[in-house]
Amino acid sequence: MAEKLLKWDEVLIGAAIKDPGNSKSYETGSWRVERPVWNPDTCIQCMFCWVYCPDSSILVDENGKMVGIDYDHCKGCGICVEQCPSKPKSLQMILEAQAKGKTEEELRKEVFSK
C-alpha cells in the first residue's frame, strides 16, 4: 500500500466505510501459499469454480466465459480445483515458490503437459 494512511483524527467515525466496493483495493492475494493454474484447453466453462470461489477471483468476460484468475485476490484455498469436474481437471494447485518468476504460459505447460 503506497498511499499515506490516515491519522487517528482523520479516520471516519465508528470505523464506518463510505466508499462501497473498496475491498477491491485490499489485495488478499499476498496471503497465498499455493496458487491455482488454469488450463483453457480442457476447461468446459461450467462455471463451478466461479460459483464456489469465496474471493470472487475467477475472472469472467462480458460473454460469461471464464478467462483467468485474479491473483491479486485469490487466497489459494483450492476450492476451484476441488470443484472442477473436467477430466483431467482444468485447474491445478502449485506452490507459490514454484511459480515464482514464471509466466502463466510457462506454468501451464509445466503443470498440464504431464
Add this chain to the structure above:
Amino acid sequence: MGKKVALTGNEAAAHAMRQINPDVIAAFPITPSTPIPQAVAQFIADGEMDTELVTVESEHSAMSACIGAAAAGARVMTATSANGYALMWEMLYIASGMRLPIVMAVAARALSAPLNIHGDHSDIMGGRDTGWIQLISENSQEAYDNLIQAIKIAENKDVMTPALAAFDGFNISHAIEIWEMEDDAAVKEFIGDYEPLFPLLNTDEPITHGAWAPPDWYFEHKMSQLKGLLNAKDVVEKVGKEFGEAFGREYGLYEAYKLDDADFVIVAAGSVCGTTKDVVDSLRDNGIKAGLLKIRLFRPFPFKEIADALQSAKAIAILDRVSPAGAQGGPLFSEIRSALYDTPTRAPIINYTYGLGGRDTQPKHINSVYETLKKIVETGKVEKQFDCLNLRGAWG
C-alpha cells in the same frame, strides 16, 4: 410544568423511555430491571408510545438488536441488570466501537455466584472499560433525569457514544419515592430529533458498518473512539446545565455536598449518598466538618475536577459497592487515589466495600466511617486502608 408522582425507580426509567419514545427498544427481562420493559410493553399496548419493542432471547441478543437498529439509523434504548449486563459485555464494545448512541438503563445488581438478585455495583463496574458513558443515579429522580440527559449526551455530534444511566437495584429500582415527572412535550423538546450520522438504510449513500480493521487501522479507530468518549465530559456538563434551565434541576460532573470546607470527606456513588447526606447534616449540626462528594459521571472519569474538589479534605474515605477483586482497592478508590497523586494534597485515603448483594448500609455505618476519618486526622495514623461496612466479623 412537571408533576409530582410516587413511583419506583424502574417506573421512573420506563416513563423516561415513554417520553423519549425511541424508535426501537430491545428487551430481555432480568431482575431487578424487568419492570422497565414490562411497563414499556404496557405503554406501547396502550398506545402511549409507538416504539418497536423487540423481544429477544438473551441480553446478548438485546444489545445485538440495539446495535443493528442503531446502525440502521434508529434511536435505540434498552434496560438490563447484573448477569444480563455481563452477557452483553462483548456487544457493549461493539456498540461503543461503532459509535452508536444507544442509551441503556441499568438497575445495578450483584453478579453471581452465589446467586443474588439485589443491589450493588458489580455489573456497571465490570463494564467500566467498555467505552460507554456511565452516569450513576442516587434516586428515582436522578434515574429519570439521567436517562433523558443520556440521550442528548450520547447523540451529541462530538460524542456519538453509547451511554448508560445506572441506579441501585431494589434500593431505587423497587422503592417508591416521590419525584417530579416533566411534561411529555417538554421532554420531547429537550431531547430534540435524532439525526443518525451514517444510517444503513440510506440507500443513496451506501455505508459499511462493522468492517474489520487490521493492525494498520485498529489503533487509530480506537483512539478516535476514545476522543468521542472523552468529549462526553464537557457535553455532560453542558447538558446538565441545559437540563437545569429547562426543568430546574441542574447537574454537574459530580455533586459536592457540604464539601467546600469539609475536613472529613466520603466519596461514594448511588443510593448510599442519600444516607450519607443525612449523616453529613447531623454531623454538621454538631460542628463536625463532614462532606460528601457524590460521583455522577463515572466514565469518562472527570479525575481533574474531582481531585480539585477534594483539596480541602484532611482525610478521605471512598465507598465502593463492589469487591476490590484483588486490586489494592475498589474501582472508585483506585481512580480517586490516582487522581490525587498529581495534586498537592496528601490527605490519607481509605477504602470501604459496602452494600454487597443488597446488604443494608445504615446511618450508623456511615457514621463509623466519619469516626474513623476523625481518628485518622487526630492520630495521623491509618490503621486499615481497606475495610468493610456491616460485614459480620472484622476484616483483615
